[in-house]
Structures are given as C-alpha cells and as structure tokens.
Amino acid sequence: MSAPALAETEVPQNAVPAAIDLRGEFETSGVKDVLAELDRELIGLAPVKRRIRETAALLLVERARRRMGLAHETPTLHMSFTGNPGTGKTTVALRMADLLHRLGYVRKGHLVSVTRDDLVGQYIGHTAPKTKEILKKAMGGVLFIDEAYYLYRPENERDYGQEAIEILLQVMENQRDDLVVILAGYAQRMDRFFESNPGFRSRIAHHIDFPDYSDDELLRIAEQMLDQQNYLFDTKATTAMADYIARRRAQPHFANARSIRNALDRARLRQANRLFESAKGPLDAKALSTISAEDITASRVFARKPGEGESK
Amino acid sequence: MRITQGAFSFLPDLTHDQIRAQVQYCIDNKWAVSLEFTDEPHPRNTYWDMWGHPMFDNPDAAALMMELNACRKIYGDRYIRVVAFDSSHGWESVKLSFIVNRPAEEPGYRLDRQEAAGRMIRYTTRPYAADRPAGARYG
Ligand SMILES: Nc1ncnc2c1ncn2[C@@H]1O[C@H](COP(=O)(O)OP(=O)(O)O)[C@@H](O)[C@H]1O
Numbered sequence A: 001m002s003a004p005a006l007a008e009t010e011v012p013q014n015a016v017p018a019a020i021d022l023r024g025e026f027e028t029s030g031v032k033d034v035l036a037e038l039d040r041e042l043i044g045l046a047p048v049k050r051r052i053r054e055t056a057a058l059l060l061v062e063r064a065r066r067r068m069g070l071a072h073e074t075p076t077l078h079m080s081f082t083g084n085p086g087t088g089k090t091t092v093a094l095r096m097a098d099l100l101h102r103l104g105y106v107r108k109g110h111l112v113s114v115t116r117d118d119l120v121g122q123y124i125g126h127t128a129p130k131t132k133e134i135l136k137k138a139m140g141g142v143l144f145i146d147e148a149y150y151l152y153r154p155e156n157e158r159d160y161g162q163e164a165i166e167i168l169l170q171v172m173e174n175q176r177d178d179l180v181v182i183l184a185g186y187a188q189r190m191d192r193f194f195e196s197n198p199g200f201r202s203r204i205a206h207h208i209d210f211p212d213y214s215d216d217e218l219l220r221i222a223e224q225m226l227d228q229q230n231y232l233f234d235t236k237a238t239t240a241m242a243d244y245i246a247r248r249r250a251q252p253h254f255a256n257a258r259s260i261r262n263a264l265d266r267a268r269l270r271q272a273n274r275l276f277e278s279a280k281g282p283l284d285a286k287a288l289s290t291i292s293a294e295d296i297t298a299s300r301v302f303a304r305k306p307g308e309g310e311s312k
Numbered sequence B: 001m002r003i004t005q006g007a008f009s010f011l012p013d014l015t016h017d018q019i020r021a022q023v024q025y026c027i028d029n030k031w032a033v034s035l036e037f038t039d040e041p042h043p044r045n046t047y048w049d050m051w052g053h054p055m056f057d058n059p060d061a062a063a064l065m066m067e068l069n070a071c072r073k074i075y076g077d078r079y080i081r082v083v084a085f086d087s088s089h090g091w092e093s094v095k096l097s098f099i100v101n102r103p104a105e106e107p108g109y110r111l112d113r114q115e116a117a118g119r120m121i122r123y124t125t126r127p128y129a130a131d132r133p134a135g136a137r138y139g
C-alpha cells in the first residue's frame, strides 16, 4: 500500500515580502498569457475584455496585498454575465476559470456548466441532493449557471427552485475559497432576477455585460471559425456571408456567433454535396477547403423577407 | 482505549487541513473517495454504513469535506472513516482508509476467555460500546 506522506499541512510561513513586482507577477502567473489569448482568439468584445483586464488587475493586487498581510478575506469573486445568446458568455467563462486558477483563487480551474434542470428536482427531497452533487463537482473550479433566472419561479410558491437557490446562496457565502459561481442570461431577465433575489445580488461582485456583435465582427468570427477548421471563403463567398449576416440578424432566433457557427455547418454540408455532385475529376486541397458563394446563398435566409418565420 | 484501524491511527487525530490534503492525494491518484460510519468498532467489522455514494468525478477535496461536515452533524458521536477505492485493473479494491472522526469516549474492549475441552482457550473481544443497542452506544 502506498503511504502518502502527511502532506502540505504546515505551509512554511514565507517571510512577508517587502515589495512585490506586479509586472513580474503578471507574467509569471500566466495571467498575461490568458489575457493575450483572450485578445487574440475572441473577436470584438472590447468592453468585456476591458472588464476582465480590470478584474485581473484587482485580483493580482489583492493577491499581493494578501501576501503582505494587508488583506485576509477571500474577495467575493462570484459574477454575472449578461447578454444575448451567442455573445460569448460560456466561452469567456472558460477563460475566466483559467484566469482564476492561475491567480490561485480556485484550486483546479475547471468549469461546470449547468441549467435549472441540473439543479432542481422533480419531487420533494430531490432538489437538495441534486444541487449538492453539482456543487461538489464544481468545487475547486467555476460553476456556470446558464439562464439562472429560471431557478426563480415566483408564480409557483412551492417551486423547488427556491430550495436550490438557498443551497447555492449558502455555499456562495460560506465556501468562497472552494468555488466561484457565474450566473448568466439575458440582461433584463437577470436584472429582474436580482431584484427579487437580493441574496444573489449582494453576493455578486462583478457584473459583465456582453454586447451583440456588429455585422463586421460576425464576419470576422465566421472567417476565424472557418480557418480553425481549415476552410476558407473565396471572395464572392465573403460578400455573400456579409449579406447573409445582415439578413439573418433581422430574422427570428438570431443568436450572434452561434448563428454563424450553425450557418457555417450548413455551408460545409452544401459544399460537400456540391463537390460530390459536380466534381469531374480528382479534387485538390484548395477545392476541398473552399466555401463558395452558392454554398451560402442557397440558405433559406435569402429566400425570405426579413422578419419572416424560422430560418434554416 | 484509542482504536487504531486504517492508516494514520497511531498519530494524533488529523486536522481538517490534513484530512483534506490526504483526500486530495487520493483524488489526484484517481481513487474514488467516500465516507463510512459505524458505532460498532470491532476490528473485524468490515461492514460500516456508507455515507452517500463514492465520488468518482469530483476533482477537488472540498466536495468530500462538505460531506464530512454533513456526516459529522448527524453521526459526530461515532466513528467515521474516509475510504479510497482504486478501480484500476488488478487493484479493484480499497487503497487507503483512515479514521477521521471518533467518539469522545472510547471505552475499548473486554477480553473474554472461554475454556474449552483439553485446556484450550478461545478468546473473544467485545467492544463495551456494543453492549448497548445500535444507535445508542456513544454520547
Ligand atoms: N468573440 C468571439 N470570437 C470567436 N468566436 C466566438 C466569439 N464569441 C462566441 N464565439 C463562438 O460562438 C459560439 C457561441 O458562444 P457561447 O460562448 O456559447 O455564447 P453564449 O454562452 O453567450 O450563448 C461558440 O461556438 C463560440 O466559440
């Protein structure tokens, strides 16, 4: 039997440093890398990036203050991410978990993403164990609750969501060293949720709002997504995609970058069919990787006047 | 009489942080950790009661510590141990277990000698605590 040594119980009390090199910490902690990656890989989102930069600075300073014995409490790190679907909330939450891990505010840095159904049960006595299972899984990392306002259903006073809320609040308050909670959803509904649940509002220190992407940003996101899959638009396709984006935005169920991802999936499908049906001879890498205008303009988005029905 | 079973039982009781560090060690080794409790401390009693399920996919020891706190609230007057199960092929058994909670008073065991035929002696150890009914043995 392997006998683990009685591990790191007495962390040697490092002498309090006389001065701390914030720049150096910024680099050695890896925070710099996370922020650079965020800048490079996520298009647009300027206000979000700015807020994250500010938060990182605050946490770095806080960490330095703790080392010097100037601060003792774990700062409240719970956050809310508000914005429309497909604006990058989940993606940024993953980066945030990494950031908090590198700064030493969470021990593991994984992200557990859930919705109401993962937390709330169907019958009496079902909710508490469900919520606790999720909380345990998220410990050492970040718990991301998408569309958090569905936890609160005031129209049904026996709704089990309330039970989940109470357990969450308790853990958010008492186990701040163990996990960070990020609540996400539409801005307005989230505001209303906070109004009726002051317990949550008072435990959340950082609110980050995710704006919709501009048409131009969505086009760049499309190009980046394609590039990551080793595809590219030809010139006409780029124009067609820009046109697609403008039309798609005006139609129902528009979900920013997610709509783009879905559109590209369908474009690749059409490209494959086109190649299959029209290819006369062997195809080179370029042919296999090029999305052309017809792969996009075949979309129903072009058949429909803006504002008309579900798109496909 | 202080009962010594499992790892670390000749050491002073582990502190919260020490337990947590051991549990994290188990989790990092991909062992499934769980809690068991009993008020029947006979060393041959391997059938302790389970507290919840073994944890297979919680990466951080805080998860088990939360359950330990909950278990202590209800069974704080009994023995509680951490069990770490290694499911890897060839092991498929408990890799480490250690006591993390014990009753305030541990009355120990009585040794009975039964004189059998031919001057043979049979020994029986009986926990004094087991004289009382299950659930009412400590505190
Ligand atoms: N700024 C961005 N740059 C590149 N891709 C993005 C960006 N924002 C979102 N995406 C992509 O769009 C999709 C939806 O994003 P997601 O984070 O799930 O949005 P939300 O959680 O706000 O609904 C994901 O596939 C993600 O990779």
Ligand SMILES: [Mg+2]
Binding pocket: A086, A089, A090, A146
């Ligand atoms: Mg999402």
